[in-house]
Amino acid sequence: MGLTANEFTVQFIGTLIKFAIVAGIALNIPPVMVWAERRIPAMMQRRKGPNRVGIFQFRIYGLMQSLADTIKLIFKEEVVPEGAHKAFYHLAPVFAVFPAFLIAMAIPYGPDIQVFGYTVPLSVIHVDVGFLFIFAVSSLAVYGVTIAGWASNNKYSLLGALRASGQMISYEIPLGMSLIPIVLIYGSLDLNKIVEAQTHVWTWGVFLSPISFVLFLISMFAETNRAPFDLAEAEGELVAGFHTEYTSAKFAAFFLGEYVSMFVLSCLASTVFFGGWQVPFFDVRSLDEMFGFVGVGALVGFMSLLLKAAFFMWVYVWVRWTVPRFRYDQLMNLGWKYMIPLGLINVVVTAVILAAVRF
Amino acid sequence: MNPYLPVLIVLIFGLTLGAILSGLAAFLGPRNPRPEKIEPYECGVPTVTNANEKMSVKFYLTAILFILFDIETIFLYLWAKAFPQLGWFGVSEIMVFMVILVAGYIYVVKRGALEWD
Numbered sequence: 191m192g193l194t195a196n197e198f199t200v201q202f203i204g205t206l207i208k209f210a211i212v213a214g215i216a217l218n219i220p221p222v223m224v225w226a227e228r229r230i231p232a233m234m235q236r237r238k239g240p241n242r243v244g245i246f247q248f249r250i251y252g253l254m255q256s257l258a259d260t261i262k263l264i265f266k267e268e269v270v271p272e273g274a275h276k277a278f279y280h281l282a283p284v285f286a287v288f289p290a291f292l293i294a295m296a297i298p299y300g301p302d303i304q305v306f307g308y309t310v311p312l313s314v315i316h317v318d319v320g321f322l323f324i325f326a327v328s329s330l331a332v333y334g335v336t337i338a339g340w341a342s343n344n345k346y347s348l349l350g351a352l353r354a355s356g357q358m359i360s361y362e363i364p365l366g367m368s369l370i371p372i373v374l375i376y377g378s379l380d381l382n383k384i385v386e387a388q389t390h391v392w393t394w395g396v397f398l399s400p401i402s403f404v405l406f407l408i409s410m411f412a413e414t415n416r417a418p419f420d421l422a423e424a425e426g427e428l429v430a431g432f433h434t435e436y437t438s439a440k441f442a443a444f445f446l447g448e449y450v451s452m453f454v455l456s457c458l459a460s461t462v463f464f465g466g467w468q469v470p471f472f473d474v475r476s477l478d479e480m481f482g483f484v485g486v487g488a489l490v491g492f493m494s495l496l497l498k499a500a501f502f503m504w505v506y507v508w509v510r511w512t513v514p515r516f517r518y519d520q521l522m523n524l525g526w527k528y529m530i531p532l533g534l535i536n537v538v539v540t541a542v543i544l545a546a547v548r549f
Numbered sequence: 550m551n552p553y554l555p556v557l558i559v560l561i562f563g564l565t566l567g568a569i570l571s572g573l574a575a576f577l578g579p580r581n582p583r584p585e586k587i588e589p590y591e592c593g594v595p596t597v598t599n600a601n602e603k604m605s606v607k608f609y610l611t612a613i614l615f616i617l618f619d620i621e622t623i624f625l626y627l628w629a630k631a632f633p634q635l636g637w638f639g640v641s642e643i644m645v646f647m648v649i650l651v652a653g654y655i656y657v658v659k660r661g662a663l664e665w666d
Contacts, residue, residue, distance in 0.1 A: 268575065344590060356608050373629035377632070439573040526614075
């Protein structure tokens with residue numbers, strides 16, 4: 191081809207395209223998840239769930255219910271409670287939304303592809319300290335919750351925010367510790383390198399470090415304030431927790447943040463423990479040569495990752511309708527007295543075994 | 550390309566999206582506040598006192614402990630990255646580190662900082 195391009199142009203335009211795709215997916219996750227979260231329990235409880243709203247005469251299992259809800263929500267009146275701290279009240283939804291998007295961009299969605307002879311990584315934000323970046327940003331989500339609860343001038347909100355932030359920071363430690371053995375085993379902080387090391391099923395993180403996976407799975411639920419750890423919005427006691435006083439599009443913003451972070455953690459769990467974009471017993475990178483067209487392997491890998499993430503999203507709903515809610519002291523005990531010591535032991539044992547095998 | 554340039558792009562996008570969602574209702578929704586409507590919601594009972602008052606000291610304690618343990622976690626990441634170069638020396642050093650960390654942890658547990666009741 192006579193077409194030439196310099197590296198910056200390729201990378202920059204590539205970034206914009208990747209960004210548009212990931213942002214489009216991330217923005218469409220919440221409506222689909224809201225729908226799924228009403229249809230799946232309906233199936234479990236032998237009800238029908240929302241099945242009416244569709245496009246014209248096509249009902250498509252009521253999938254458009256979420257769209258209708260969103261439109262309704264946006265056009266609702268916004269009620270700012272009396273005595274609310276105005277600036278912080280309006281700022282909180284912003285903090286609830288952007289950290290989840292930042293992390294979504296750091297997940298490798300496929301193997302590196304070659305465009306005009308340049309290697310383009312298939313994650314929008316490709317920094318070599320991927321793990322540290324993800325932890326730094328995910329901590330920011332606590333601010334949205336805390337600010338929202340404090341600024342609302344509502345006692346339910348304040349209690350919900352305190353509970354939620356206490357729980358989120360407590361479970362961030364086991365979450366962080368659960369991934370240290372993964373760094374030890376694969377020897378990299380770069381998520382794409384970790385996925386590349388999981389070519390065979392028996393080198394998947396879940397088999398090499400099963401305790402890490404258990405710790406990660408439990409922390410995942412607590413980090414997103416989901417059942418069985420949804421004490422922040424225990425509706426029997428706290429109405430809706432930190433977003434009690436939020437209405438209209440601001441309420442939607444909190445839900446957007448929550449569902450995107452669920453998606454992100456599902457992707458992260460698949461990436462770290464289930465081989466990310468790898469397909470079991472098959473190297474997706476060989477597809478490019480087989481079809482003679484760049485990007486086939488990347489596409490298959492992308493689908494593979496989305497399927498794995500969808501499984502974890504389903505687990506979120508499944509667990510929500512299966513396990514009863516914890517009490518706050520039980521939650522804190524589990525986090526601080528069981529999971530943190532277990533995480534430390536896991537790190538030490540993994541290190542000793544690895545040292546014995548390698549050195 | 551600087552790998553942190555996309556971070557900037559995404560950050561701008563995220564902040565804009567949040568700001569749009571936060572500001573949207575002011576343009577689209579109706580607006581007719583009444584004294585009863587804008588009262589903080591307490592299940593219909595008239596509100597007593599302001600919400601920004603004393604809260605349990607347990608939450609501060611949790612926050613401080615979090616900072617301590619989170620820094621240890623981040624430190625462990627760097628150690629884990631350098632693990633292949635350090636070899637058995639790294640393992641022995643981290644054992645010393647763990648003993649100190651666990652001593653602190655046991656002290657915290659014994660003093661009842663993690664008791665919630």
